[in-house]
Ligand SMILES: Cc1cc2nc3c(=O)[nH]c(=O)nc-3n(C[C@H](O)[C@H](O)[C@H](O)COP(=O)(O)OP(=O)(O)OC[C@H]3O[C@@H](n4cnc5c(N)ncnc54)[C@H](O)[C@@H]3O)c2cc1C
């Protein structure tokens with residue numbers, strides 16, 4: 359893990375949705391250790407600032423981040439062109455515990471941009487999980503990330519997509535992502551669930567999984583708080599007793615569910 | 624995933640109650656793009672979907688009916704049959720081929736009255752489904768996936 363930004367060069371910048379871009383990077387000198395699915399980097403847009411971004415693809419000598427332009431730093435990152443450089447620190451945090459998923463039914467539940475941090479986990483699970491279902495909720499059909507890749511996954515596992523606001527052309531599901539849970543059969547007590555999305559969506563999904571008999575200890579959530587150091591020193595990312603840059607961002611629900619219900623912790 | 628399509632409503636009933644309910648069902652297959660009912664029509668049936676998907680829509684004059692939600696395999700289609708005046712609140716159209724159990728509402732209501740224990744269980748299950756859909760509709764009032772998570776800080 360590096361605590362000073364290491365230069366990485368943009369190999370490609372691929373628009374995913376109207377406000378999301380995937381940047382594929384390669385080291386421009388020293389290389390960071392390999393990222394595990396669920397881990398994040400502090401990504402530095404030179405002269406603008408640094409933000410935490412989860413790894414979206416772990417490549418061979420490359421790493422991809424999917425960034426949504428929401429403010430100064432993320433917008434600057436989305437504008438980077440191939441050949442330009444940025445700074446990376448990491449890998450930080452605990453990734454998805456994929457060993458816990460070995461041999462069990464696995465439910466991957468993504469909301470919006472939450473599909474990006476789950477994507478490398480799916481890449482690993484496609485060859486490993488006994489049975490895998492990927493459930494995706496998004497705002498509109500145009501906001502769906504990686505539609506081509508989802509089509510490929512569909513040949514190897516169950517993939518269900520639902521949107522909040524359909525267009526007249528949309529022929530798929532409409533509604534919240536938890537409604538898709540009824541459509542897949544899981545061995546509830548032994549299933550593992552990996553969940554990432556807006557916090558309200560994750561709370562609701564965790565409760566829906568619990569109601570269907572999945573134990574909280576088998577539900578992993580990827581949590582977000584503001585981050586600065588990424589190394590467990592500044593306290594910016596505190597959630598109760600946890601420092602999410604170090605003890606998270608992936609935390610199992612037995613630990614996190616209660617903390618998520620406490621206001622202004 | 625285990626192969627059997629879960630049926631939360633049926634799975635939540637005891638075996639004898641499940642058998643009583645299924646005893647009233649007809650096996651139905653519907654083609655794609657078929658209208659199953661219209662808003663305001665008589666809610667004299669309901670379905671449990673085994674496969675396929677049904678879009679629930681709203682009548683808006685002069686516009687193609689906007690889809691407000693879809694119901695898929697394992698889910699209950701229709702609950703207006705439970706409450707007077709037994710009129711559909713929404714319309715429904717199949718999105719693709721659908722297979723379902725179809726239940727005649729008056730016979731199920733008669734069974735509920737004749738066997739209060741069965742009636743209570745079924746009504747509680749339907750209430751749970753309705754509560755979950757209400758919660759889902761409320762969640763969708765918030766623009767969850769917006770950059771600010773649906774509200775100002
Ligand atoms: C562990 C972790 C992993 C992340 N992974 C990704 C990722 O893979 N891709 C990605 O695009 N983003 C990811 N984020 C969120 C990203 O870090 C923020 O969007 C970014 O910090 C915003 O910085 P900014 O300067 O562009 O905008 P700011 O000016 O800081 O904020 C602009 C607006 O965005 C909102 N905002 C800021 N941070 C967040 C946030 N975390 N979630 C939702 N809204 C926010 C603010 O409230 C404000 O309205 C992750 C965050 C964490 C903690």
Ligand code: FES
Nearest residue numbers: 586588592593603
């Ligand atoms: S970001 Fe500084 S302690 Fe976590």
